[in-house]
Amino acid sequence: xxxxxxxxxxxxxxxxxxxxxxxxxxxxxxxxxxxxxxxxxxxxxxxxxxxxxxx
Numbered sequence: 001x002x003x004x005x006x007x008x009x010x011x012x013x014x015x016x017x018x019x020x021x022x023x024x025x026x027x028x029x030x031x032x033x034x035x036x037x038x039x040x041x042x043x044x045x046x047x048x049x050x051x052x053x054x055x
Contacts, residue, residue, distance in 0.1 A: 042048075
């Protein structure tokens, strides 16, 4: 039973790592999109984004 558990864990680790990498890529793209969208909306409304502290 221990052998099966070890084998399953070893097999899942690359999949888990790949999923985490894909999630990180998605989060970076999402953050870039939100930043660009926020800047575009601020420009349309003539808001000084530099003066406002955004996260």
